[in-house]
Amino acid sequence: MEASAYAKNCPSRQILDRIGDTWSVLVVMMLADGPQRYTALSRRIEGVSPKMLTQTLRGLERDGLIGRTVHAEVPPRVDYALTELGRSLLDLVGALEKWAELHIDDVQAARVAYDNPGVRMTSRSL
Amino acid sequence: MEASAYAKNCPSRQILDRIGDTWSVLVVMMLADGPQRYTALSRRIEGVSPKMLTQTLRGLERDGLIGRTVHAEVPPRVDYALTELGRSLLDLVGALEKWAELHIDDVQAARVAYDNPGVRMTSRSL
DNA sequence: CAGGATCCCCCTGGATACTG
DNA sequence: CAGTATCCAGGGGGATCCTG
Numbered sequence: 388m389e390a391s392a393y394a395k396n397c398p399s400r401q402i403l404d405r406i407g408d409t410w411s412v413l414v415v416m417m418l419a420d421g422p423q424r425y426t427a428l429s430r431r432i433e434g435v436s437p438k439m440l441t442q443t444l445r446g447l448e449r450d451g452l453i454g455r456t457v458h459a460e461v462p463p464r465v466d467y468a469l470t471e472l473g474r475s476l477l478d479l480v481g482a483l484e485k486w487a488e489l490h491i492d493d494v495q496a497a498r499v500a501y502d503n504p505g506v507r508m509t510s511r512s513l
Numbered sequence: 514m515e516a517s518a519y520a521k522n523c524p525s526r527q528i529l530d531r532i533g534d535t536w537s538v539l540v541v542m543m544l545a546d547g548p549q550r551y552t553a554l555s556r557r558i559e560g561v562s563p564k565m566l567t568q569t570l571r572g573l574e575r576d577g578l579i580g581r582t583v584h585a586e587v588p589p590r591v592d593y594a595l596t597e598l599g600r601s602l603l604d605l606v607g608a609l610e611k612w613a614e615l616h617i618d619d620v621q622a623a624r625v626a627y628d629n630p631g632v633r634m635t636s637r638s639l
Numbered sequence: 640c641a642g643g644a645t646c647c648c649c650c651t652g653g654a655t656a657c658t659g
Numbered sequence: 660c661a662g663t664a665t666c667c668a669g670g671g672g673g674a675t676c677c678t679g
Contacts, residue, residue, distance in 0.1 A: 451619060462660045464661090487523075490528075496577070550641090591642090
């Protein structure tokens with residue numbers, strides 16, 4: 388079926404899966420400021436467990452969105468940085484943020500309206 | 514923390530949560546063609562269970578992205594259609610598809626390279 | 640036809656402790 | 660410092676059956 392193709396074969400789905408991932412986008416945004424160390428990321432992204440951070444970083448690295456550089460030092464030093472491919476994602480993330488900021492009020496108003504069925508509205512949303 | 518604000522308060526996160534949802538985007542894309550009935554959607558989106566379809570539709574409706582119209586007929590007839598807000602999402606989805614199509618090859622190449630560590634590369638991805 | 644209700648399983652992801 | 664290993668609870672989501 389067409390939808391099946393959409394759901395599995397289609398590039399969008401694969402990208403969606405990564406974009407939709409909670410931490411991936413957060414990491415990409417953090418790295419927009421420049422290369423960061425593991426610990427720096429774990430501190431800046433509050434609430435992320437080491438497991439999830441590592442997992443997220445591996446996923447992004449596998450997709451070629453970030454690069455991982457190990458410096459031959461003691462103590463170990465590892466930097467993560469956006470690749471060119473990763474940087475190209477920033478536009479998309481930016482567009483997403485823009486849409487969000489532009490329409491979040493409408494969305495929240497819709498939610499309130501939906502959650503309060505009895506209340507009269509001055510206009511219909513459809 | 515800043516990341517906390519990002520993760521919870523920030524509009525982007527809320528939109529991300531919806532965008533990232535497997536079925537939501539699929540439904541929105543389907544509805545881009547025009548209003549659709551429940552059954553039509555369930556057929557076109559292969560693999561979706563009634564439960565998830567309903568849940569997805571409710572979520573989109575709650576966010577004001579789609580409208581639900583019940584026709585007073587027997588058998589029941591319910592149409593779902595994008596709202597103006599929902600339609601404005603199409604641009605974003607379009608941008609996403611565009612990015613995906615444009616870069617999916619790079620991503621897949623990166624994945625192959627990542628999964629085959631021994632292999633020599635002609636160029637570095639960073 | 641368009642779902643609601645229920646059961647249940649699995650997998651995500653958090654917490655914690657440990658290591659090269 | 661930069662992770663890995665392990666354990667474990669919660670919830671997402673499928674399958675199924677039922678109804679206005």
